[in-house]
Amino acid sequence: MRGELERFVEGMGEPAYRGRQIFAALHRRRLRSFDEMTDLPKDFRARLSERATASTLAVESRYVAADGTRRYLLKTHDNLPVETVFIPEERRDTVCFSSQSGCPLQCDFCLTARLGLLRTLTAGEMVEQIIIALNDAYGVGARIPRGTNLVAMGAGEPFLAFEPLMKALRVMADREGLFIVPNRVTVSTAGVVPKIRELARVEDRPHLAISLAAPTDELRDRLMPINKRWPLRELLAACKEFEESLKPGERFTFEYVMLDRVNDSDDDARRLARLLNRHKLRAKVNLIPHNPADELPYRPSSEERVEAFKAVLESKGVRAFVRRPRGRDIYAACGQLAARRIDSGVNRSGLYQLS
Ligand code: SF4
Helix, strand or coil, rough: CHHHHHHHHHHHCCCHHHHHHHHHHHHCCCCHHHHCCCCCCCHHHHCCCCCCCCCCCCCEEEEEECCCCEEEEEECCCCEEEEEEEEECCCCCCCCCCCCEECCCCCCCCHHHHHHHEECCHHHHHHHHHHHHHHHCCCCCCCCCCEEEEECCCCCCCCHHHHHHHHHHHHHHHCCCCCCCHHEEEEEEEECCHHHHHHHHHCCCCCEEEEEECHHHHHHHHHHHHHHHHHHHHHHHHHHHHHCCCCCCEEEEEEEECCCCCCCCCCHHHHHHHHHHHHHCCEEEEEECCCCCCCCCCCCCHHHHHHHHHHHHHHCCCEEEECCCCCCHHCCCHHHHHHHHHHHHHHHCCEEECC
8 A cells, every 4th residue: 555655665764755656666657676666766776675575476477368368377475376367358358366376165166276275365466466467468557448347256265355355456446556446346256245245335345246156055055165154045135235335237247157067957047047036136147158177077068058048047037148268278267277287286285385
């Protein structure tokens, strides 16, 4: 935060405005080393380098897919993998960032789940992912095109990183920095009910998406074990309460991963429509064909099945959209890159060792 930087430099015997200068260099100019901040006196830069670092994430690999999607495997200072994806689209670009390295939730269709939780990321590590992706896409410090969106849908459960995530959003919203306001951010949860309620009380909050994956408790218990803790009834009740915080025209989003012959029948679509209609939710459903991986026991639903599922939802008055998976050739699905990179690096205790 800008104020924290002011206090930090004051602690070094420097005036507060130096802190504001550093904040602008890091966030508006998107510089990632003190050496590049040539508007700061050289001796001050040297002293800064002894006490702090301007960047903590290293780019380990960068992949560009045939459809232009860029995927980054980053590494924290303590050698943990972090995934970030930049998705170019005709009308607006999206940066998908991670809130945790690995994930403690055990969604059965997700490769990240195989890693377990390695660590929750700091606010700085979340912001830095976005800076790395923006610099690569537009150039260091170049203007961010209007409408560029952020989604917290990478590795991890964002609501288990609630405090650092909210701090990251405040930092990114600062006019002297990135100036990306929460209205351009969507946070996707697997269904941490108390935090849905907490988010509703946040004054300047991001949009909410909920990963549903199943229309019944029986199936959702199997696909997303978090459902055993907060079953659909509780989850949708919390969504109903959240609805009071929606602005005019705003909807929240249910993400529904489409798994061949698991959750994609017409009956499943009817059950899903019944569930949403019963709660009269101001919501839309995004249908997301599963990104397949050899390690996972699921296949993606066919395009015809996805379209048929969508048609059933729409016939029941539920707004539904098909999200085409992006960057399949670079494993651009949740958690796939890190899980592949370190497959042999996770030992039995769940601790990660980069080989
Ligand atoms: S789908 Fe998301 S919440 Fe579920 S295990 Fe994967 S990263 Fe975690």
